[in-house]
Amino acid sequence: xxxxxxxxxxxxxxxxxxxxxxxxxxxxxxxxxxxxxxxxxxxxxxxxxxxxxxxxxxxxxxxxxxxxxxxxxxxxxxxxxxxxxxxxxxxxxxxxxxxxxxxxxxxxxxxxxxxxxxxxxxxxxxxxxxxxxxxxxxxxxxxxxxxxxxxxxxxxxxxxxxxxxxxxxxxxxxxxxxxxxxxxxxxxxxxxxxxxxxxxxxxxxxxxxxxxxxxxxxxxxxxxxxxxxxxxxxxxxxxxxxxxxxxxxxxxxxxxxxxxxxxxxxxxxxxxxxxxxxxxxxxxxxxxxxxxxxxxxxxxxxxxxxxxxxxxxxxxxxxxxxxxxxxxxxxxxxxxxxxxxxxxxxxxxxxxxxxxxxxxxxxxxxxxxxxxxxxxxxxxxxxxxxxxxxxxxxxxxxxxxxxxxxxxxxxxxxxxxxxxxxxxxxxxxxxxxxxxxxxxxxxxxxxxxxxxxxxxxxxxxxxxxxxxxxxxxxxxxxxxxxxxxxxxxxxxxxxxxxxxxxxxxxxxxxxxxxxxxxxxxxxxxxxxxxxxxx
Numbered sequence: 092x093x094x095x096x097x098x099x100x101x102x103x104x105x106x107x108x109x110x111x112x113x114x115x116x117x118x119x120x121x122x123x124x125x126x127x128x129x130x131x132x133x134x135x136x137x138x139x140x141x142x143x144x145x146x147x148x149x150x151x152x153x154x155x156x157x158x159x160x161x162x163x164x165x166x167x168x169x170x171x172x173x174x175x176x177x178x179x180x181x182x183x184x185x186x187x188x189x190x191x192x193x194x195x196x197x198x199x200x201x202x203x204x205x206x207x208x209x210x211x212x213x214x215x216x217x218x219x220x221x222x223x224x225x226x227x228x229x230x231x232x233x234x235x236x237x238x239x240x241x242x243x244x245x246x247x248x249x250x251x252x253x254x255x256x257x258x259x260x261x262x263x264x265x266x267x268x269x270x271x272x273x274x275x276x277x278x279x280x281x282x283x284x285x286x287x288x289x290x291x292x293x294x295x296x297x298x299x300x301x302x303x304x305x306x307x308x309x310x311x312x313x314x315x316x317x318x319x320x321x322x323x324x325x326x327x328x329x330x331x332x333x334x335x336x337x338x339x340x341x342x343x344x345x346x347x348x349x350x351x352x353x354x355x356x357x358x359x360x361x362x363x364x365x366x367x368x369x370x371x372x373x374x375x376x377x378x379x380x381x382x383x384x385x386x387x388x389x390x391x392x393x394x395x396x397x398x399x400x401x402x403x404x405x406x407x408x409x410x411x412x413x414x415x416x417x418x419x420x421x422x423x424x425x426x427x428x429x430x431x432x433x434x435x436x437x438x439x440x441x442x443x444x445x446x447x448x449x450x451x452x453x454x455x456x457x458x459x460x461x462x463x464x465x466x467x468x469x470x471x472x473x474x475x476x477x478x479x480x481x482x483x484x485x486x487x488x489x490x491x492x493x494x495x496x497x498x499x500x501x502x503x504x505x506x507x508x509x510x511x512x513x514x515x516x517x518x519x520x521x522x523x524x525x526x527x528x529x530x531x532x533x534x535x536x537x538x539x540x541x542x543x544x545x546x547x548x549x550x551x552x553x554x555x556x557x558x559x560x561x562x563x564x565x566x567x568x569x570x571x572x573x574x575x576x577x578x579x580x581x582x583x584x585x586x587x588x589x590x591x592x593x594x595x596x597x598x599x600x601x602x603x604x605x606x607x608x609x610x611x612x613x614x615x616x617x618x619x620x621x622x623x624x625x
Contacts, residue, residue, distance in 0.1 A: 109162035109171055112153040112179065113219060119146025120212035127205010135204040143190050143208040147215075151183045159615065167287065168229045172619035175223040177432060177612060178359045181439050182218045185352035186211055188443045188595070191587045192344035192450045198247035198254070207247060210240035211348070218352060222359040227276045227286040230360065234272060234324070237356060238265050241349060245341040257340025264323065264333040272320025278313025279368075288368040296371030314369055314376055318383070321364075325357035327383055327417060328390040331410045335394070338406035343453060343460070346402055347446035350409050355435045358413070361420045362428055366620050373423045380421045381513050387414030388520035395527045401449050401460040404527055405442070408486060411524065412438055415517055418501050422508025429617040430504040433609055434497040437485075437602065440595040441494055445482035447592035448475050451585050462534055469536040474589055476535045478596035483528040485599045488521045492603040 107114070123146065127139050154176050163170045189211060193199050199207045217236030224230040242265060246258025280286055283294040295310070322330040338346045369376065391411025398404040416438075419431030452464045452475065469476040485494030498521060505514035602609050 105165060109157065109164045112150050113216060115146060115150045115153055116212055116216040116219065119143070120209045120216065123212060124205045124209035127203055139204040139208055140190055140194065143212065144187060146212060147183050147187050151180065154179050163225065168226055169220065169223045170225045171223060173615035174362070174432070174619035177616040178222045178355055178435070179219050181355045181436060182215050182352045185348055185439060185443065186215050188591050189344045189348040191591050192347060192447060194587055195454060195585065196342055196344060198342035201249055202247035207244070210244050214240035215352070218356040221356050222363065224363070225288050227280055231273055231276060235269060237353065238269065241353065244345045245337060247342055247345065253340035254342065257337045260333055261337045268320050268323030271316050275313045275316025275320055278309050278316065282307055282310035282313060291368040292370060295369055311375065317364065318379065321357055321361055322383065325354055325361065325413045326410045327413050328387040328410060331387070331390070334410055335403040335406035339400055339402045343402065343446060343450045347443055350405065350446065351439045351442050354409060354413060355439070358416050358431060358435055361417070362431060362620070365420055366423060366428060370423060377421050377423060380417060381510060384414045384417040384421060385513055385516045387411065387417065388516055392520050392523040395524070398527070399462050401462055405445060408524070411520060415498065415501055418505050418510070418513055418517060421513065422504050422510060424504065424508050425617045425620070426507055427504040428620055429613045430500040432613045432616045433500050436609060436613070437493040437497040440599045441482050441485045444478045444592050444595040444599060447588050447595070448479040451475050451588045451592065454585060462531065465531065465534045466538040475592065478592035479535060480532050481596040481599055483531050485603070487524050487528040493599045493606065496603055496606045
């Protein structure tokens with residue numbers, strides 16, 4: 092009898108073709124980890140990053156092949172639609188840039204080449220699962236798979252106190268966010284009797300809950316806790332306190348990856364959950380999200396005004412940008428979804444251009460990520476100054492850049508969704524942001540060189556070499572190497588980093604003038620969420 096019963100037990104059917112991007116990331120992550128165990132330096136330093144890029148390229152190819160072809164698999168637990176695919180493409184591009192920016196940082200050597208790159212791939216896998224999740228269980232699994240590798244990557248430079256502190260803070264705060272989220276998901280399940288988004292949405296919309304949606308305190312409490320859990324990951328105020336500290340301490344390529352891909356994943360699951368699972372109670376949760384968005388815009392921009400660290404400034408800037416994007420979730424319309432996805436794609440280019448310049452400055456200057464390291468950068472290294480200038484202007488929303496297009500679409504969605512007051516807050520917050528974005532531009536183009544030789548008096552018994560060089564001491568780079576002078580006459584010393592900066596800066600300008608390709612892309616993403624008001 093037992094044998095007969097076992098013969099009839101089988102798992103859910105799996106569509107391996109639809110699952111191919113997940114398989115590519117999983118297989119690639121394991122192969123990268125194993126390849127990193129080999130001892131020859133050429134294998135670890137060259138072949139491991141190359142295999143990582145190949146894995147990302149194959150994943151991107153699979154995603155492009157699935158575009159416009161919806162598929163649900165594993166008994167409907169995951170779903171590939173255009174929204175998930177567009178966001179997956181954002182994740183992959185961010186990961187490719189992070190690999191390119193990581194080629195010269197000490198974190199890769201200290202953490203291990205295989206471990207570093209495999210953790211990056213597994214975090215990307217978690218993001219893909221998160222934005223494709225169609226029930227509460229897979230949502231939480233994706234959330235944790237995204238987060239745990241990042242805790243380790245933030246502390247990858249384990250010989251530097253700031254990196255260890257960053258990883259520990261992210262672990263503690265992230266654990267609180269995860270616990271809050273899972274408790275909220277449990278309450279949502281308890282009030283609706285289902286873990287599937289569509290079933291939850293049907294229960295909420297049909298008013299099957301006792302006392303109606305508005306009177307179900309368990310559901311409202313669960314939704315509030317889910318908002319808190321998502322807000323921690325998206326850096327939404329007042330749950331943003333970890334962001335500037337973690338961004339400053341983590342290796343800069345990981346900071347860039349978190350600032351773009353992690354935020355995109357968090358906003359993607361915001362869109363999926365609130366516009367599918369609980370769209371029937373929008374009148375209840377939308378005012379709460381609108382208040383959080385307004386607070387986030389103001390807190391992020393005011394917090395960035397007094398920062399001297401570029402990474403902390405970009406961290407607070409990311410908080411404000413999360414507030415902007417949250418406005419698209421608030422309105423609960425297809426136009427809002429389109430605007431949010433559009434801004435996510437644009438934000439990718441703006442931020443990666445800025446962080447690429449920060450990586451280059453850290454490697455070639457002596458002040459790390461301090462804004463003073465940018466002094467005179469326009470004359471010393473215009474190939475770095477121009478991308479940073481474009482990134483700052485785009486983040487501020489200056490016309491002629493993609494940032495302006497993104498903010499305009501968000502304002503359009505807010506006004507169309509009867510949240511004009513939130514659109515006004517967005518405009519005011521953007522005006523405040525000029526105070527720190529333009530300060531960066533002015534520092535690069537309107538000040539003198541950043542670092543000058545520091546004279547010291549020869550001491551008795553000193554070497555003749557020290558006396559001969561005039562008693563000057565070269566500035567040291569962030570990893571202890573001598574700082575490399577940057578001048579127009581000097582060949583670009585960091586070609587892969589310069590390529591990332593110039594590529595995304597050029598894309599930011601191009602899509603600011605010709606935004607039609609992005610509009611076409613996000614229209615497909617918005618159409619994936621059926622049942623929304625146009």
